[in-house]
Amino acid sequence: MSNAGLSSTRRQRAWGGLVGVALLLALWLLWLLGPAPGGAPGPQPTVTILVWHWPFAEQPPELPHNTCTPYGLAHCRLSTDRSLLASADAVVFHHRELETRRSRLPLAQRPQGQPWVWASMESPSHTHGLHRLRGVFNWVLSYRRDSDIFVPYGRLEPRLGPAPPLPAKSGLAAWVVSNFQERQLRAKLYRQLAPHLRVDVFGRASRRPLCADCLLPTVARYRFYLAFENSQHRDYITEKFWRNALAAGAVPVVLGPPRATYEAFAPADAFVHVDDFGSAFELAAFLAGMNESRYQRFFAWRSRLRVRLFSDWRERFCAVCARMPHLPRGRVYEDLEGWFRA
Structure with missing residues (x-):
């Protein structure tokens, strides 16, 4: 075989070796970033729960990124930053602030399909203005056992x-x-x-x-x-x-x-x-x-x-993350007052 033929064969072998290394590297990256052995899911994305107005507070408390970790929810983030409205996975509204008009619903800015949560730990006798909230909320957080997010007092x-x-x-x-x-x-x-x-x-x-x-x-x-x-x-x-x-x-x-x-x-x-x-x-x-x-x-x-x-509102709101995978999408409380007073 001529020297030119030997050179061509060596180049083909070298190229084949590089392709093999690249393939092995790609397979290693897929293994590293993909599902874990046994079919377990990869890294879980962080769920952002936007609290529109912190209950009974002029100023919201400091909320570190890992607020929900002590409650076993490492991938749940609570925030009071209203600029996150467009990207939040769910938004929680506490009723007392809606009732007293200290806070208003951002209906015109609501992203399509975004779940909104109505939250209250008060009894129907001390809850007013629910007739104004028809067809707004998808989920309910309260002490009622039939709530979407059931949070008892203890x-x-x-x-x-x-x-x-x-x-x-x-x-x-x-x-x-x-x-x-x-x-x-x-x-x-x-x-x-x-x-x-x-x-x-x-x-x-x-x-x-x-x-x-x-x-x-x-x-x-x-x-x-x-x-x-x-x-x-x-x-x-x-x-x-x-x-x-x-x-x-x-x-x-x-x-x-x-x-x-x-x-x-x-x-x-x-x-x-x-x-x-x-x-x-x-x-x-x-x-x-x-x-x-x-x-x-x-x-x-x-x-x-x-x-x-269960007296800390942080834990109550983190419960939204725990329940989200099990809650129906697209449901709307057309008569929230009728449900709550039943």
Whole structure:
């Protein structure tokens, strides 16, 4: 073979080697960037949840990029930057700011197909202006169990270690109330109980206001706490039950939704329901005449369960990310008021 032929063969072999190396490099990059072995997905894109107006705040809190990581959602980002409206995966609107007209809906700038979330933890009795929101929202975030994003005020979770001892009791019944209105059912029931049961009343509506850090230590000294909701609605069980009573170590005496609703959240023997008694006098006699053995049975759940509170709006809004993959696209609440008041 001539020298020219040898040179051509060498060039072909060299070129073939380069092509082989390039192919191997391409396959390595595909392996690196593509799905992991076993069909697992690659890197998950970050979901951006835009909070249009932070609840009850003049200025929104500082929101680091990893706000949702403590709640097990590493790829969820909360933001209050309204310039992200066009690119946000979902936008959350808190109702109180819409109700008071402190915030308005950017309907003209709404991107097509972008899910909007209506958020409120208030009861229907204290929620107004829903008739103006027909056909606007796709998803709902609330304490209602049938919400798209269900966020309760609290729940019971498995306890990992031994339960702390119950606080020593020096009083019979306590009630903390900030807005006392005679027309409310809770006020009427209190008026009926008072002649038969010693109830120490605290809060802004009484002559004994409590500082924020004083509430739980004060209530903890009492055997019972009047966990009376300001209005009675479906699934409306607030911090009065979870924090003021259970977390403090007092037995909640509840006025709210039916007993069956409370039993969906807590053991049947963890609370006293006013509906179980024919009159306020019977309820007062039951509470005042209870012996220690019977009283301790109300806390049987504490050996295996603990109270977890959901009071931080960051965690509530991060729940949107957790639920997004399971929520229907394109649905619209044409009658939000009708749904919420049902």
